[in-house]
Amino acid sequence: MTNIQDNKKEVVITGFGGQGIVLAGTILGKAAALGDHRESTLVQSYGPESRGGACSAQVVISDTIIFYPYIKTPDVLVCMSQGGYDKYIGDLPDDGILIIDHDLVKAKRKVKEFYSISATRIAEELGRKMMANIIMIGFVTAVTKIISMDAAQDTVVKSVPKGTEEMNLKAFNRGSDYGLSVLKGREKKAEGRTGAVS
Amino acid sequence: MKKAILTGEHFFTGDVACAEGALAAGCRFFGGYPITPATEIAERMASRLPHVGGSYIQMEDEIAAIASVLGASWAGVKSMTATSGPGFSLMMENLGLGICTETPCVIVNVQRGGPSTGLPTQGAQGDMMQSRWGSHGDYEIIVLAPYSPQEIFYQTITAFNLSETYRIPVLIMTDEIVGHMSEKVIIPDSRKVKTISRTAPKGRKDRFRLFEPGPNGVAPMPAAGQGYNVHVTGLTHDEKGYPVMTVDTQVEMMDRLTGKIRNNLDDIIMTESYMMDDAEIVLVSYGVSARTCLAAVDQARKSGIKAGMFRLITVWPFPEEEIKKIAERVKGFITVEMNLGQIHREVQRCVGGKVPAVLVGHHGGTIIPPEDVLKKMKETF
Numbered sequence: 035m036t037n038i039q040d041n042k043k044e045v046v047i048t049g050f051g052g053q054g055i056v057l058a059g060t061i062l063g064k065a066a067a068l069g070d071h072r073e074s075t076l077v078q079s080y081g082p083e084s085r086g087g088a089c090s091a092q093v094v095i096s097d098t099i100i101f102y103p104y105i106k107t108p109d110v111l112v113c114m115s116q117g118g119y120d121k122y123i124g125d126l127p128d129d130g131i132l133i134i135d136h137d138l139v140k141a142k143r144k145v146k147e148f149y150s151i152s153a154t155r156i157a158e159e160l161g162r163k164m165m166a167n168i169i170m171i172g173f174v175t176a177v178t179k180i181i182s183m184d185a186a187q188d189t190v191v192k193s194v195p196k197g198t199e200e201m202n203l204k205a206f207n208r209g210s211d212y213g214l215s216v217l218k219g220r221e222k223k224a225e226g227r228t229g230a231v232s
Numbered sequence: 233m234k235k236a237i238l239t240g241e242h243f244f245t246g247d248v249a250c251a252e253g254a255l256a257a258g259c260r261f262f263g264g265y266p267i268t269p270a271t272e273i274a275e276r277m278a279s280r281l282p283h284v285g286g287s288y289i290q291m292e293d294e295i296a297a298i299a300s301v302l303g304a305s306w307a308g309v310k311s312m313t314a315t316s317g318p319g320f321s322l323m324m325e326n327l328g329l330g331i332c333t334e335t336p337c338v339i340v341n342v343q344r345g346g347p348s349t350g351l352p353t354q355g356a357q358g359d360m361m362q363s364r365w366g367s368h369g370d371y372e373i374i375v376l377a378p379y380s381p382q383e384i385f386y387q388t389i390t391a392f393n394l395s396e397t398y399r400i401p402v403l404i405m406t407d408e409i410v411g412h413m414s415e416k417v418i419i420p421d422s423r424k425v426k427t428i429s430r431t432a433p434k435g436r437k438d439r440f441r442l443f444e445p446g447p448n449g450v451a452p453m454p455a456a457g458q459g460y461n462v463h464v465t466g467l468t469h470d471e472k473g474y475p476v477m478t479v480d481t482q483v484e485m486m487d488r489l490t491g492k493i494r495n496n497l498d499d500i501i502m503t504e505s506y507m508m509d510d511a512e513i514v515l516v517s518y519g520v521s522a523r524t525c526l527a528a529v530d531q532a533r534k535s536g537i538k539a540g541m542f543r544l545i546t547v548w549p550f551p552e553e554e555i556k557k558i559a560e561r562v563k564g565f566i567t568v569e570m571n572l573g574q575i576h577r578e579v580q581r582c583v584g585g586k587v588p589a590v591l592v593g594h595h596g597g598t599i600i601p602p603e604d605v606l607k608k609m610k611e612t613f
Binding site: 068080 | 241242243353354409412413414415416524525526530589599601604
């Protein structure tokens, strides 16, 4: 859980094998470690099957060395499958942030800070369903700010297969743009203004 | 040719860091058979070795994999393999051959839950006694247990250095968690990487004796094809390497095999202490479980419990003298490991009943949470 002194953040990303959950976690951890020059750990869990099984990535980011890399109570829970949501939602504290893929997860529990994006549908629109994870990372970066935008974009480019950098960066930006517009919309709402989100 | 040492900052899994450590140490042969969760080491070596003048062979099984590694070592090349529990069991016979023939090589076991096929994708530390006694006969062995991707990079270099110094297979007993976790790994400038290679023989080739020990108890080692008489056998052999089936030869050979380790414990045994100066309760651990202990020590200190951690970097040979000394001044020991008490028994033996020595163990499949260790501290002491 959050430790203010170390500025520690714990993120759990869940989904099923083949969605690129571990790559999403890797980008988050790598951006924090190499881009933002902080400490980070990534542990993964998956089953013996290569696709379709439940899968999760746990990322801890901190200003100081991280001893224990597993997460009991995440600060941020990102769900890209209903199974992942069902398994981990009980661990999320009331002041935690819940982020879901809108079309794949039905979130029954109400938490204070809740965000959703149709990451998989947007990826399909962009022509590659498998980029949903990159769109999600863009969205997570924008709404949580746990890694810097520069580090995230740089890491995406360095972590995806050669020849797909531009496409993935576009996907990332779709996610982050949407995230920033959601934040803006909420700000306006908080200020009592209504109207279309710019 | 590409660079063998990737100087710089990386975000690597333990498996990849292990492969990079091997390359930095000068390893140029990998004979393997893929198995979860060690496959990524083979994968990395397969893609990297051809670019640095080395070779990778995927063999038909783990028995052949270790056989190829021993052969490559006798051809004069620093060699390694990596596996997990089921493959490690298959390697046990030829591990003995490597010990008997004093063949330097490195074997990595990325441990997963067992017995048998067990939990392929989940971590455990259940092969620790097998790493000590898994091959038949009496022998000494060197076993290291890294606790992070950064450390596995350095320990793999150390493993090669120890193996080349003492002409013995060195085992790296890591686990699925360290193998698959990613963390920052800093690879130093190539000039700062210290590597050791086996001593080459000197003098007249016709008077050469393959197993005649040098000053540190270890015989210089030629490569096959250099003109020295190289007779390598798993039968009990004399200093020339020829089979001699007598009790005297057995005693002489065994004394040499065990003596070179037992007489150099100070050089081989590495441990680390955390908050041990005033510690009353000592957590003994190794590998990923040591990370649980670091967190547990910090939590204990916050609630006023004087806890410390004694970490085994070298697990075998076991740091008996250190544990005995610590036992003189503390209230008790807790061994923390992901098995049902393998190193715990060693700790108990060394403590000798002077103070309580208890276990926080787990059947394998998941890391031990620091809270379990804290609970045990409060229950026992």
